[in-house]
Amino acid sequence: MDEAVRPAGEGRPSDDDERLRGSNQAGLRAHNERAVLSLIRRHGELAKSEIARLSGLSPQTASVIMRSLENDGLVLPGEPRRGRVGQPSVPMRLNPDGAFSLGLKLGRRTSEMVLMDFVGRVRESRAILYRFPRYAEVLAFVTDAADALRATLPPLLRRRLSGLGVGLPFELWAWGEAHGAPPGEMEEWRRPDFAGELERATGEAVFLANDVTAACGAEQAFGTGVSSHYVYFFVGAFVGGGIVIDGSLVSGRTGNAGALGSMLVPAREGRQRQLVHVASIHVLERLLEEAGRSGVELWRKDADWSDLGVHLDAWIAIAAEGLAHAIAGAVAVYDFEKAVIDGSFPAGVRRRLTEATADALARLDLQGLPPVAVAEGTIGRSAREVGSASLPFFAKFLLDHRVLLAER
Incomplete structure (x- = not known):
């Protein structure tokens, strides 16, 4: 399995780092929970027997994991399915309110931040339009937009925010003249710790990706x-x-x-x-x-x-x-x-x-x-925002790393 994705700024795991490796009981449980959530996300809803069959887990282990995920508010039961014999099976689906994330698309003409729920639905958004991106202006927008979007959630659900995913063009400072920027104006984007500044400004863990990589990931995950x-x-x-x-x-x-x-x-x-x-x-x-x-x-x-x-x-x-x-x-x-x-x-x-x-x-x-x-x-116009917002979910809840993070 690929090395676990991690937030920008977090160090590379050491050789004995067992996170998501399945090499001890806690690690195995984390791996299996992510596998189950990934399967449910792909299929929309699954009964426990289907989860056991698709994952290779025993029915008992699948049941234990489903109870744990339901207790954590990450999944919800659907309508019972009645078969010819035995008890009806109850399919499980992701709880839209189980987790939330913020997604920032930092573009060459616009920036937009969205609040997305666990099933990939954008709940709210904020945007800014400019001739070219100025560092201080964008940072102020991100700070205000994060506060405004968090405020749209009830206090209990704010605790379920998973972080801020950011999609931006790598080497944003390149082609400055094509932006209409004065010579040298875009050089401020060469700052080495942009993700760190975002973390301090928003109080959220930050996950970075190229903006079009994020858009492609959104197409793959939600298209x-x-x-x-x-x-x-x-x-x-x-x-x-x-x-x-x-x-x-x-x-x-x-x-x-x-x-x-x-x-x-x-x-x-x-x-x-x-x-x-x-x-x-x-x-x-x-x-x-x-x-x-x-x-x-x-x-x-x-x-x-x-x-x-x-x-x-x-x-x-x-x-x-x-x-x-x-x-x-x-x-x-x-x-x-x-x-x-x-x-x-x-x-x-x-x-x-x-x-x-x-x-x-x-x-x-x-x-x-x-x-x-x-x-x-x-996905359409919002592909970069949706892909960016999915970054914290892939980092914290899911196994199929369809969106690849970049290290700070």
């Missing part, structure tokens, strides 16, 4: 698309990606697997450019500003983009061509079943971009490559 092998694109201010193989999000040797925004793709001016300069929303923002229009509305969650007309049409054509070449390159390396596209745009735009990408891919020379479907993501 409705069924696939164990796919390449994932999230189109935000800058496009990024993730890789899922055998149902697990792959981090790679250096933690940078799925850096799809850096893939070289043909550009219309006859040279190659990185995908980030072709299929990102900042490209559409620039098109609008060159036409004398403001791009601010692109970043509002309630914006429907219906009045963007020919500018949106042009951007979709450019982005789809770039995404198609990136998909072809990815499939040449690994035989993915699907390419999943999601992003910070309305569902109708996502559908158009997905369809245009599939059409562009069909026009490429794919001889020798396996067929790959192009599909819409199922």
Whole structure:
């Protein structure tokens, strides 16, 4: 089993650290409880007999664990199922109020913090919009938003907060001019202990991940698309990606697997450019500003983009061509079943971009490559926030580490 995930700033376990190893009674119990919670999360609800069969635990052990989880408020009984003989079985499901988490998406144009319950439902949110992220402004927003979101819970449920998950672009200070930031303004994000400052500001344990890694993890953990092998694109201010193989999000040797925004793709001016300069929303923002229009509305969650007309049409054509070449390159390396596209745009735009990408891919020379479907993501604009909020749950309650943490 992989090394246990841990909050940012916590030291690497020593050789005799038995947390989640199953090498003593307490460790075994923790492991088995996480295994049971993970199974229930995947299946929605399970009876004790099904849990014993799927986990390999004895029926008696499964019953003991279920009683413990029910006493802790993490699971709830469902409606009894009556069979032909014997007592009816009672399926168990996760208790939405069993645990809560805060999730922060720190973006290049917006930051948003959500309060999420144990079944992945966002209860409340707070957001801030800016031209580029200023360190002090973002830290003040995080402090105020955490207080406001905690206050929406009754006092007893506040004790069930599991921590703050944070999804942010690694090397946020890069491409500062593309943010519209003055030279050197983004350098303040090089501070070495951002997670520590967040912990002190919010009083919560902090768990870090790349923002698009978190989005891909949300798709894998909470999405409705069924696939164990796919390449994932999230189109935000800058496009990024993730890789899922055998149902697990792959981090790679250096933690940078799925850096799809850096893939070289043909550009219309006859040279190659990185995908980030072709299929990102900042490209559409620039098109609008060159036409004398403001791009601010692109970043509002309630914006429907219906009045963007020919500018949106042009951007979709450019982005789809770039995404198609990136998909072809990815499939040449690994035989993915699907390419999943999601992003910070309305569902109708996502559908158009997905369809245009599939059409562009069909026009490429794919001889020798396996067929790959192009599909819409199922989480939508909130994928990065949901993925970030899931980080504390994966660290504290679940075994299937679909979202991979980064050390501080």
